[in-house]
Amino acid sequence: MRRRNVLPGLPLSLGVTLFYVGLIVVLPLAALVIKAASLGPADYWQIVSSPRAVASYRVTVLSALGATLFNLLFGLALAWVITRYRFPGRRIVDAMVDLPFALPTAVAGIALTALFANNGWFGSVLEGFGMKVAYTPLGIMVAMCFTSIPFVVRTVQPVLEDLDPALEEAAQSLGGSDWEIFRKVILPLLTPALLAGVSLSFARSLGEFGAIIFIAGNQPMSTEITSLLIFIRLEEYDYQAAAAIASVLLLTAFFMLGVTNWLQARALRYTVKG
Amino acid sequence: MSTLATRKKPPRVGDNPIFRRSLIGIVLVLVAFVIVAPLIIIGVEAFSKGWATYRDTIIHPDTLHAIMLTVLAALIAVPVNTAFGIAAAWAITKFDFWGKRFLLVLIEIPFSVSPIVAGVAYLFVYGLQGLFGPLLDAWDIKILFAIPGIVIASMFVTAPFVARELIPLMQAQGRDLEEAATSLGASGFRTFLSVTLPNVKWALLYGVILCNARVMGEFGAVSVVSGNIRGQTNTLPLHIELLYHDYQAAGAFASASILALLAVFTIIAKVLLERQGAGRVRKTANPAEKTS
Numbered sequence: 434m435r436r437r438n439v440l441p442g443l444p445l446s447l448g449v450t451l452f453y454v455g456l457i458v459v460l461p462l463a464a465l466v467i468k469a470a471s472l473g474p475a476d477y478w479q480i481v482s483s484p485r486a487v488a489s490y491r492v493t494v495l496s497a498l499g500a501t502l503f504n505l506l507f508g509l510a511l512a513w514v515i516t517r518y519r520f521p522g523r524r525i526v527d528a529m530v531d532l533p534f535a536l537p538t539a540v541a542g543i544a545l546t547a548l549f550a551n552n553g554w555f556g557s558v559l560e561g562f563g564m565k566v567a568y569t570p571l572g573i574m575v576a577m578c579f580t581s582i583p584f585v586v587r588t589v590q591p592v593l594e595d596l597d598p599a600l601e602e603a604a605q606s607l608g609g610s611d612w613e614i615f616r617k618v619i620l621p622l623l624t625p626a627l628l629a630g631v632s633l634s635f636a637r638s639l640g641e642f643g644a645i646i647f648i649a650g651n652q653p654m655s656t657e658i659t660s661l662l663i664f665i666r667l668e669e670y671d672y673q674a675a676a677a678i679a680s681v682l683l684l685t686a687f688f689m690l691g692v693t694n695w696l697q698a699r700a701l702r703y704t705v706k707g
Numbered sequence: 708m709s710t711l712a713t714r715k716k717p718p719r720v721g722d723n724p725i726f727r728r729s730l731i732g733i734v735l736v737l738v739a740f741v742i743v744a745p746l747i748i749i750g751v752e753a754f755s756k757g758w759a760t761y762r763d764t765i766i767h768p769d770t771l772h773a774i775m776l777t778v779l780a781a782l783i784a785v786p787v788n789t790a791f792g793i794a795a796a797w798a799i800t801k802f803d804f805w806g807k808r809f810l811l812v813l814i815e816i817p818f819s820v821s822p823i824v825a826g827v828a829y830l831f832v833y834g835l836q837g838l839f840g841p842l843l844d845a846w847d848i849k850i851l852f853a854i855p856g857i858v859i860a861s862m863f864v865t866a867p868f869v870a871r872e873l874i875p876l877m878q879a880q881g882r883d884l885e886e887a888a889t890s891l892g893a894s895g896f897r898t899f900l901s902v903t904l905p906n907v908k909w910a911l912l913y914g915v916i917l918c919n920a921r922v923m924g925e926f927g928a929v930s931v932v933s934g935n936i937r938g939q940t941n942t943l944p945l946h947i948e949l950l951y952h953d954y955q956a957a958g959a960f961a962s963a964s965i966l967a968l969l970a971v972f973t974i975i976a977k978v979l980l981e982r983q984g985a986g987r988v989r990k991t992a993n994p995a996e997k998t999s
């Protein structure tokens with residue numbers, strides 16, 4: 434039998450919540466959608482499928498894929514080292530993982546540019562190998578990598594911590610090698626969390642702006658990300674084009690939100706015990 | 708005793724000394740290159756022209772104004788979002804109502820939306836070509852390209868921070884204590900202050916600190932709505948961009964060093980609060996929910 438709820442404060446707290454979410458979140462996004470919808474299908478399609486816009490989607494998505502792949506491997510290794518090994522400085526490394534979240538993106542942007550410019554610490558070395566990072570698509574990838582490092586680490590870490598040693602022992606007693614046990618026992622248990630972390634990292638990379646614009650060359654058709662194209666359209670007072678392209682990013686964000694929520698729900702099914 | 712017990716255990720996967728050492732080595736090198744180096748270069752570049760230049764940049768009126776504006780935005784946006792977070796957590800965790808899951812998704816949206824999109828969306832509400840633009844113009848109220856716009860854009864970007872910390876924790880703690888307090892005659896406000904708050908204070912502070920760091924560092928959304936007027940609507944991150952594109956790299960890094968310091972303090976506070984248990988319930992309740 435359902436008990437009657439005796440707690441007070443529902444009208445006030447729910448009222449405040451709905452009012453604030455409505456005013457701060459729903460209203461502006463609705464305004465953006467209305468503006469984009471006012472264009473009419475033909476004009477809308479022409480703007481969002483223009484060669485410059487398509488080139489910006491291409492460089493944004495490809496760089497985000499590259500950055501996410503790096504973060505998948507680096508994030509898994511980092512989470513593994515922090516949770517499974519004890520070494521001096523482990524807690525500092527653990528804390529430093531959050532730096533990309535805490536450091537403002539503009540600050541990260543100028544710092545990475547200084548490191549990777551051809552007279553910088555990394556840039557000058559890489560130039561010896563004929564590699565240019567700053568002001569190329571690689572630079573975009575580096576900025577995306579930096580800003581989304583914590584996602585994979587922080588989603589995989591709790592699962593690794595809760596991993597039952599008995600599973601490994603059982604596999605060992607059956608004569609499995611370390612690599613076999615990792616691949617056939619541990620990795621399948623980590624996969625849901627890994628996927629959730631990867632999708633968060635990818636979504637964040639698609640929307641990143643501050644860190645990228647400093648290190649990318651911002652050349653139309655080659656190193657111009659979609660967020661920047663929206664910004665440029667605004668500066669040209671082409672508000673309709675800005676609205677149309679922004680609506681593409683918004684739709685992508687909603688799609689990624691759906692994917693992420695689904696993956697997180699799946700990850701949760703595997704982590705919550707009993 | 709415990710060390711003895713761990714020594715007796717058979718080696719776990721990946722405990723082979725050569726593998727273990729090389730993996731730790733590789734990860735430490737990557738952490739140094741990818742995470743630590745950017746932090747160090749900020750300090751190095753900030754002082755590249757000497758202490759005097761650094762000091763001159765910091766005490767320059769434009770920098771001071773940018774710092775003031777950043778602090779002002781945080782002073783408004785953080786308390787408002789804290790109040791919102793508490794209200795949302797109370798409504799969502801203490802009551803059952805239709806559409807709760809949808810409301811949760813709405814609260815989380817700002818995490819998924821690119822800050823540029825958020826900025827553009829606000830243009831279409833308060834800008835001249837937006838929904839309320841003509842009305843606001845007729846009444847001569849300036850929101851965009853002025854301080855209110857900066858504050859509202861910051862509020863959007865950080866709206867979920869406090870709510871996200873409180874909801875899983877208050878969910879896990881249930882309603883029994885509050886119901887007992889209410890049945891003994893405590894008012895709703897009293898119940899919250901003396902029963903709920905003591906249980907969630909560290910998580911609340913954790914959310915507030917992360918919210919503050921994000922407000923002070925927000926760049927994309929603010930750069931769309933601020934108009935970038937030097938000495939008037941420049942927050943610290945925008946001021947950094949302005950100096951940087953003005954070929955005053957040392958000045959840009961000097962201003963950036965203030966925000967880098969804020970980031971370091973935020974991380975230290977985060978570690979201390981996590982020792983008090985903040986953030987832990989969320990991690991186990993929903994391991995993947997970690998966005999910024």
